[in-house]
Amino acid sequence: MSVIEMSGLRKEFTVRVKAGRLRREKRTVTAVDGIDLRVERGEMLGYIGPNGAGKSTTLKMLTGVLMPSPGEARVCGLRPVAERTRLAMRIGVVFGQRSQLWWDLPLRDSFELLRHVYRVPAGEHGARLARCRGLLDLDEFLDTPVRQLSLGQRMRGELTAALLHGPEVLFLDEPTIGLDVVSKQAVRGFLAELGRAGDTTLVLTTHDLADIERLCHRLVVIDHGRVVHDGSIAALHSRYGSRRMVVAELDAALPRPPELPGAPLQRVEADGHRLVFALESATVAEVVAGLAGLATLRDIAIVEPDIEEVVARLYRMTAEAGGATVTGAP
Amino acid sequence: MGSVTATVAPPTNSNVTRSIRTFGAIARSGFRRYATYRQAAVAGVVTNTVFGFLRYYIFLAAAGAAGRVAGYDREQLATFVWVGQGLLAVIAIWGWTELADRIRTGEIAADLLRPVHPVTSYLATDVGRAGYAALSRLVPPVLIGLFLFDVYLPHRGATLPLFVLSVVLAVVICFGCRYLVNATAYWLQDVRGPLILWTLCSGVLAGLYFPLGFLPGWLEALLRYGTPFPSLLQIPLDVLVERQPAPVQLGLVGVQAGWAVVLLALCRLVQRRAELRLVVQGG
Numbered sequence: 273m274s275v276i277e278m279s280g281l282r283k284e285f286t287v288r289v290k291a292g293r294l295r296r297e298k299r300t301v302t303a304v305d306g307i308d309l310r311v312e313r314g315e316m317l318g319y320i321g322p323n324g325a326g327k328s329t330t331l332k333m334l335t336g337v338l339m340p341s342p343g344e345a346r347v348c349g350l351r352p353v354a355e356r357t358r359l360a361m362r363i364g365v366v367f368g369q370r371s372q373l374w375w376d377l378p379l380r381d382s383f384e385l386l387r388h389v390y391r392v393p394a395g396e397h398g399a400r401l402a403r404c405r406g407l408l409d410l411d412e413f414l415d416t417p418v419r420q421l422s423l424g425q426r427m428r429g430e431l432t433a434a435l436l437h438g439p440e441v442l443f444l445d446e447p448t449i450g451l452d453v454v455s456k457q458a459v460r461g462f463l464a465e466l467g468r469a470g471d472t473t474l475v476l477t478t479h480d481l482a483d484i485e486r487l488c489h490r491l492v493v494i495d496h497g498r499v500v501h502d503g504s505i506a507a508l509h510s511r512y513g514s515r516r517m518v519v520a521e522l523d524a525a526l527p528r529p530p531e532l533p534g535a536p537l538q539r540v541e542a543d544g545h546r547l548v549f550a551l552e553s554a555t556v557a558e559v560v561a562g563l564a565g566l567a568t569l570r571d572i573a574i575v576e577p578d579i580e581e582v583v584a585r586l587y588r589m590t591a592e593a594g595g596a597t598v599t600g601a602p
Numbered sequence: 603m604g605s606v607t608a609t610v611a612p613p614t615n616s617n618v619t620r621s622i623r624t625f626g627a628i629a630r631s632g633f634r635r636y637a638t639y640r641q642a643a644v645a646g647v648v649t650n651t652v653f654g655f656l657r658y659y660i661f662l663a664a665a666g667a668a669g670r671v672a673g674y675d676r677e678q679l680a681t682f683v684w685v686g687q688g689l690l691a692v693i694a695i696w697g698w699t700e701l702a703d704r705i706r707t708g709e710i711a712a713d714l715l716r717p718v719h720p721v722t723s724y725l726a727t728d729v730g731r732a733g734y735a736a737l738s739r740l741v742p743p744v745l746i747g748l749f750l751f752d753v754y755l756p757h758r759g760a761t762l763p764l765f766v767l768s769v770v771l772a773v774v775i776c777f778g779c780r781y782l783v784n785a786t787a788y789w790l791q792d793v794r795g796p797l798i799l800w801t802l803c804s805g806v807l808a809g810l811y812f813p814l815g816f817l818p819g820w821l822e823a824l825l826r827y828g829t830p831f832p833s834l835l836q837i838p839l840d841v842l843v844e845r846q847p848a849p850v851q852l853g854l855v856g857v858q859a860g861w862a863v864v865l866l867a868l869c870r871l872v873q874r875r876a877e878l879r880l881v882v883q884g885g
């Protein structure tokens with residue numbers, strides 16, 4: 273059985289908007305518009321989409337804090353809202369935007385309290401905490417009240433707090449938001465380690481695609497509350513035709529742009545000293561051989577397809593195709 | 603997969619002890635959380651003391667030359683005022699908007715993501731808070747009363763334990779009322795209205811502005827059985843100054859217990875209703 277199942281999951285918000293001087297009109301905003309998805313045990317799922325796509329709304333429904341409009345979701349076989357307290361024992365959640373720690377308590381006390389709240393045996397709790405302390409470098413601020421922690425420190429605390437009860441599923445909504453490079457690496461390294469162990473299922477929402485590249489084998493892209501891509505990152509590249517690039521630095525500019533079979537010229541930069549080719553059917557060797565016959569090569573570089581690039585292209589395409597999600601209610 | 607029958611099986615003994623342990627841990631952390639605000643405690647003590655003098659002399663004026671009013675003599679009035687000033691903080695009658703704030707900001711989501719019912723975990727935290735308040739806020743006015751005034755000390759042996767029980771129940775009842783007032787934030791954008799109403803009603807009807815004995819007997823009885831307000835202050839203080847015979851006082855504490863049960867049940871009901879329509883903001 274899948275750890276997470278969604279079928280026809282929807283969420284509509286009713287909002288009142290000003291229409292004229294005194295009149296207020298009811299409108300329905302469809303935040304999640306019929307999502308069908310299954311996630312298997314141990315999967316690391318990247319759940320991405322442009323701002324307002326419905327990612328956080330989905331995660332709120334899966335964790336039981338938001339009632340779906342119609343549609344069904346199961347997490348660990350439980351109905352999230354109806355069986356929320358039981359589900360809470362088996363999942364870990366980090367909403368990067370808000371804290372789940374106790375503002376006035378030192379991190380150490382928060383962790384100790386969580387041990388009782390989740391009823392974790394002391395030995396198990398201690399072992400997990402020790403691991404987190406090592407991997408996330410918690411020691412220097414373990415006795416600081418949460419309200420005095422920096423964002424990055426707090427986020428490492430939040431992650432630890434979400435993991436101390438050994439959850440089967442981990443939901444992370446932008447866990448790397450606002451973190452510096454070192455903290456990001458610490459968090460990613462930690463999650464990668466968790467993924468290698470293979471028994472925790474991860475659903476990760478982020479706008480930093482490096483998180484996804486580093487951690488997730490499966491990528492679900494949603495937009496306007498609908499799934500627009502579900503598959504590996506490689507599949508995304510091939511579907512949207514992102515290609516590897518060959519960047520050639522020449523000693524002197526060529527009189528006219530060269531034509532190489534299977535490798536169309538993409539850009540000419542630096543006054544013609546730098547040429548960028550996309551690899552379609554040609555190999556790198558063929559491009560190099562073709563160029564060598566035309567000019568003196570100073571340097572050659574191969575650029576892997578860029579995930580930001582392909583995702584940006586996908587977002588733009590869906591934005592053009594996507595209809596309005598805001599509809600007037602009767 | 604946990605089978606469905608597991609949830610309806612009677613709670614085992616170890617399950618109960620584990621629940622109590624969880625409750626205790628949350629209460630201890632509540633104590634520690636509030637203990638971080640020492641300055642607030644000092645400021646509160648000063649305010650309570652000032653108003654203690656004010657209330658004492660007003661009540662004394664009401665007692666007049668006879669030195670008795672509504673069944674209280676001067677010493678009983680002194681105890682009523684000075685212990686009452688401390689109890690205000692122990693039950694935290696005013697100024698608690700934590701739940702409403704967390705609902706408004708969406709932080710309530712964090713509470714819902716825990717495997718403990720929100721009413722239970724907020725109650726446990728409040729019990730811890732009350733414990734800290736009993737040390738930091740109840741003791742000073744009681745000492746002032748003891749040293750500066752002739753206060754009434756209970757004569758009956760059973761009074762003190764009954765008073766402690768009555769205060770514990772008052773804490774639970776006050777928590778229940780505050781929870782309900784705060785929970786209006788699930789439906790209303792702005793909870794100032796309900797808060798003002800609560801402040802007004804609790805001040806007048808709990809026995810703070812004047813002992814409810816000043817009112818006609820039928821009205822006092824109506825308030826006592828028909829509203830939870832007298833259970834907040836009036837009943838615990840009456841127990842302490844032994845205004846009624848012992849068996850009657852036992853009955854009054856029974857009334858409190860009834861209110862505590864009713865209010866907690868109501869809190870859970872309201873919470874469940876709210877969760878079905880809750881929109882966690884932000885993210």
Ligand SMILES: Nc1ncnc2c1ncn2[C@@H]1O[C@H](COP(=O)(O)OP(=O)(O)OP(=O)(O)O)[C@@H](O)[C@H]1O
Pocket residue numbers: 285286287301302303321322323324325326327328329330881882883884885
């Ligand atoms: N409480 C609410 N009331 C009304 N509309 C809402 C509410 N919460 C979210 N929405 C709308 O639902 C849509 C999806 O919001 P959601 O927070 O799920 O987006 P997201 O994918 O997490 O975006 P981001 O990347 O910016 O965090 C948005 O259009 C948002 O305006």
Ligand SMILES: [Mg+2]
Pocket residue numbers: 327328329445885
């Ligand atoms: Mg979001």
